[in-house]
Amino acid sequence: MEWGSESAAVRRHRVGGERREGPAAVPQPGREAPVPKPPVDACSGGARTRKRSAGGGGGGAGTGLSEARAALGLALYLLVLRALVQLSLQQLVLRGAAGRHGEFDAGQARDYLEHITSIGPRTTGSPENEIVTVRYLLEQIKLIEAQSNSLHRISVDVQRPTGSFSIDFLGGFTSYYDNITNVVVKLEPRDGAQHAVLANCHFDSVANSPGASDDAVSCAVMLEVLHVLSASSEPLHHAVIFLFNGAEENVLQASHGFITQHPWASLIRAFINLEAAGVGGKELVFQTGPENPWLVQAYVSAAKHPFASVVAQEVFQSGIIPSDTDFRIYRDFGNIPGIDLAFIENGYIYHTKYDTADRILTDSIQRAGDNILAVLKYLATSDMLPSSSEYRHGNMVFFDVLGLFVIAYPSRVGTIINCMVAMAVVLYLGKKLLQPKHKTDAYRRDFFCALGITLISWFMSLVTALILAVFVSLTGQSLSWYSHFYVSVCLYGTAALAKIILIHTLAKKFYYVNASDRYLGEVFFDTSLCVHCVSLTALTYRGLCSAFISAVWVAFPLLTKLCVHKDLKQHGARGKFIAFYLLGMFIPYLYALYLIWAVFEMFTPILGRSGSEIPPDVVLASILAGCTMILSSYFISFIYLAKSTRKTLLALTSVCAVTLLLVCSGAFFPYSSQPASPKPKRVFLQHVTRTFHGLDGNVTKRDSGIWINGFDYTGMSHITPHIPEINDTIRAHCEEDAPLCGFPWYLPVHFLIRKNWYLPAPEVSPGDPAHFRLVSKEQTPWDSVKLTFEATGPSHMSFYVRTHKGSTLSQWSLGNGTPVTSKGGDYFVFYSHGLQASAWRFWIEVQVLEERPEGMVTVAIAAHYLSGEDKKSSELDALREKFPDWTFPSAWVCTYSLFVF
Structure with a gap:
């Protein structure tokens, strides 16, 4: 009954x-x-x-x-469960690994972290990133090599790749990089190895942030893991390649340069990518594969402090979270399976000036180091690594239980379990719903x-x-x-x-x-x-x-x-x-x-x-x-x-x-400047001079101002009482005939941020001005027009294209040759270079179906000065000083030039 x-x-x-x-x-x-x-x-x-x-x-x-x-009973029950969850999130107690042979030393890793972050913001192309940080990494690697066991051999290479690719991130755009920096270390048996596992981090940071969690701490962990593995008396069966890449914040450029161009890339059979979406805490495994369930089993078997969820993987890969990692590059361009880990706690200060080394607990570093060391050691001695492609059969269901252990099983087994559970419910309910009518009519209703x-x-x-x-x-x-x-x-x-x-x-x-x-x-x-x-x-x-x-x-x-x-x-x-x-x-x-x-x-x-x-x-x-x-x-x-x-x-x-x-009534203010736990409002300030040219090459419009973007829904409503000149009377107006509304977007996020402010200000005059010119205009045998351009300027530039009515962009010398549109129909190219880069020369081909008096295409280029003295202006500094302490204004100088052809 x-x-x-x-x-x-x-x-x-x-x-x-x-x-x-x-x-x-x-x-x-x-x-x-x-x-x-x-x-x-x-x-x-x-x-x-x-x-x-x-x-x-x-x-x-x-x-x-x-x-x-x-x-009260239900409330108490849920509170007890919540307390157990909170208890499970606590970090492990640091076990004093210093001095223990073969153990990860979080204290040494913290020294690496503090040295890297003391350099300051490390944007690609800046001396801090390309020279100072690279020199420090090479010095530490040399010291590690001197202390290594004779069983192992360490090789070091500094790569400066140039390349281009298209990506469907943020609505789609094309990326071009020139002479960026990768520091690559190969640890292998003395007799060499034919197969390798890759560990990846990036030492560059976004502008105006020291980038402790994103991603200096991962590089610090990798240096200490390299030290422990190289000093070990246990032989490795396969090589371990450590990639310290210098251009991840440029939307994954350095990893693309490595996996598509470096000679060691052909040895790699699997990878581990260390990332951050927050500051400290536990590192979450949020992507694996594709397929290759043996990698999940490797993590389950080896990780000392597991924290993994297939739910996070499916949420991340759905595109709900506006972010991406080097995992995509190795998966899509290298066809290599891997594991993606990221720190996820306290994302309020991610990519801000508050992302400092002191906010990352040593326990958190110890935990990450224990896990990465154990998993890399497991993979470097695994018999499955050489033939990893043979084990590509389906996905895995995996999840940790309060951080104590991980349950993992093949998705096909999960399907069977799910069907059995569903069948049990069908039998249970069917017994009630399908009995003789006189017994079940009331229950059925x-x-x-x-x-x-x-x-x-x-x-x-x-x-x-x-x-x-x-x-x-x-x-x-x-x-x-x-x-x-x-x-x-x-x-x-x-x-x-x-x-x-x-x-x-x-x-x-x-x-x-x-x-x-x-x-x-x-x-x-x-x-x-x-x-x-x-x-x-x-x-x-x-x-x-x-x-x-x-x-x-x-x-x-x-x-x-x-x-x-x-x-x-x-x-x-x-x-x-x-x-x-x-x-x-x-x-x-x-x-x-x-x-x-x-x-x-x-x-x-x-x-x-x-x-x-x-x-x-x-x-x-x-x-x-x-x-x-x-x-x-x-x-x-x-x-x-x-x-x-x-x-x-x-x-x-x-x-x-x-x-x-x-x-x-406004009793709860959204933002906080509390030193222990700041939650700042993010604001981007770009002091820009804009120049618009007509079809005849003459200047039709020129203005200058500070372009202001708030990155949340409240816009400037909380800022105006503190800075009255930033109000709705200076709302920016879209230039309808210009690509991306005629403003110097650093990335194509114009569809996410439609409320902007443009505060008039004097013109900027950077010491290294950008130059853009048309090199040639050719008529092709297939009745299209080929325009060749040349650009020089700072380490970061954005190139925009909009074709006119009756014209289409058929091909170009970027990416794989096929133009990729951004949301809204315009074309966006993200460009960056390291030190001593040559002029950027490229071409586009326009198919003209109908000659029109307004021309066939409008192009524009924005130069972004993210480092050095050129990133500053007196007006920008004065405005930034007016912002309250609960804001994080990220500011730089840029120029914008538009041309019609």
């Missing part, structure tokens, strides 16, 4: 249920005999056909759960009505959260939770939960008037199980490895249900039932909270740099509503088992209302 299936008579004595007339219609104990009424539809108007029973019915009197105990009520409650909870988010955005209080995450929970989480409880309370009061509490608990548990089973089936059908989460959320609740239903039937919703029920839900809820922490740890900081077009409150409210739906799903039955929900609804509504009032 199942949960709440007391008798057929109970089913008959409920709203909309079947009725029997005459003497056989005997009332059940604790219920009033029903008054005969005309039959009503199962899902409509039932409230008017029944009177509330005295006990055990929908009114919640009698044997129901105490509301206070249920609410109740099940589908309960399913409808559940889905309606979820939909309304999402709508409620979104309405609040839109209202908050319209009042100008977006991101009020950015420095106070609990505000979002108190505002959107409580609203979503209150709406779910309210709808089920109304259903219980007005529709399920005379149904047994236990019976309703049974029905709503079954509907939640059904929803998760549908989710499991859909994810499995799509081939997503993340379906294992739904499998967990189906298997454990079903087993729990089968174990506790007898106790509920005999004794009701007493303490023993509650204890066993919560215990059975322990694993799915613990893991769900673990994943939810990771989601908010990654996405909350990203919402502060996602551009001016995406309302962050709407995104966060949607995520919180979704989490509320999931976490409440198996506790919906408690609403029907409880005597009342009045106090719970009152408490949730009060918290939501008070929080909304405080948010709308």
Whole structure:
């Protein structure tokens, strides 16, 4: 017998249920005999056909759960689970590895880190990056070589590649690099090796940031791993290549130069890429493969402190997160499988001046070093490495359990498990739904009505959260939770939960008037199980490895249900039932909270740099509503088992209302300058002189100003009170005939940031001015026009192209020869060079279908001065000084020139 299936008579004595007339219609104990009424539809108007029973019915009197105990018990349960998650996120205790032979020494790695970051920002092409950092790396590698064991041989090469490629990142663009720097070290057995595993980091940084976590700490870890491996008395079977690349922040240029041009690249059979999306914390394995499940097994077997998730892999590869790593280059251009790791905590200060060495715990370095050393050693002695391509068969399901260990199995095995779990639910529900009609009519109706009520409650909870988010955005209080995450929970989480409880309370009061509490608990548990089973089936059908989460959320609740239903039937919703029920839900809820922490740890900081077009409150409210739906799903039955929900609804509504009032009054300021945990607002300032040329080559327009971009939804609303001259009267206007609106975009993110400000300022005059000229114009035999250009200038330049009506860009000398458009239809080329680069010469070919008086193509070039004295101007420095301390204004000088041909 199942949960709440007391008798057929109970089913008959409920709203909309079947009725029997005459003497056989005997009332059940604790219920009033029903008054005969005309039959009503199962899902409509039932409230008017029944009177509330005295006990055990929908009114919640009698044997129901105490509301206070249920609410406090569930809150305490979730708090305990959250505490366990927080405990699992703590760093390991540093074990004093210094002096131990063969152990990773975090203290030595910290010395490397502090030396690298003391150099300051290291943009590609700057002396700090190309000379000072390279010299330091070579000095340390030489010292490591002097201390190495004679079993090993160390070779060092400094590569200066030139090349070009296209990438579909940020809507698509083409990249060109010239004479950038790679420092490559090969550690191999004394007799040499035919196969190698690659470890990759990058020592360059973005402008105006010391780049401690992104990615100096990874290079420091790799130096110490090189030291430990080279001094080891254990022989390696294969080579380990350490690539310290000097142009990753230029959108993955240096890794492309290495994998496509370096002679050692042909030896590589697998790689490990060390990255950062935050500052410190644990390093998460968030990409593996493609396919090659043996690499996941290698990590599982070797890593001392595992932290990995296939969920993170599928989220990252979906493109939701606006970021990319060298993993893509090795995968797409080298056809090599690998493992991608990144620090993810505290993304608020990623790519800012606060990304300093002192914010990275030594324990975090020790943890990363232990893992990288162990995995590299495992791969360098693996028999699978030489023939890694033979093991390319399917993906892996993998996830760590609170950082203690990793569970991994082939996705095809996961598919079998998922199908078995889904089949168990089908059998369980089928037994109830497919029995003879006279036994199941009431249950079948109740099940589908309960399913409808559940889905309606979820939909309304999402709508409620979104309405609040839109209202908050319209009042100008977006991101009020950015420095106070609990505000979002108190505002959107409580609203979503209150709406779910309210709808089920109304259903219980007005529709399920005379149904047994236990019976309703049974029905709503079954509907939640059904929803998760549908989710499991859909994810499995799509081939997503993340379906294992739904499998967990189906298997454990079903087993729990089968174990506790007898106790509920005999004794009701007493303490023993509650204890066993919560215990059975322990694993799915613990893991769900673990994943939810990771989601908010990654996405909350990203919402502060996602551009001016995406309302962050709407995104966060949607995520919180979704989490509320999931976490409440198996506790919906408690609403029907409880005597009342009045106090719970009152408490949730009060918290939501008070929080909304405080948010709308501006009580929660989004940003913070607290030294221990800053959460700054990001602003880009570009002091630019723009020159527009007409078809005849004459200057048609020339202006100069400071172009201002805020990287979040609030724009300059918080800045204007501090700097009154930055206001909506100086909003930038799009030059409709110019590519990318006629402004010097560093990267093609114009579709993310449409609100700009242009503050008039004197012209800039860099000491190394950029020059751009048309070298030749040729008519080809296939009736197209070939334009050859030459450009010289600073280490970073952007080239833009827009074809006119009647013309198309057919080919060019960049990338693979096929022009790639950015979002909006224009063409974007990102250029950078190291030291002593020659002039950049390239050509484009325009197919003219129709001669027009305005010409065939408009091109523009922007020169970005990111280092040295040329990056500064007195006006830029004066404006930057006016910004409050809770901002991070990243500033540089640039020039922009437009031409029509």
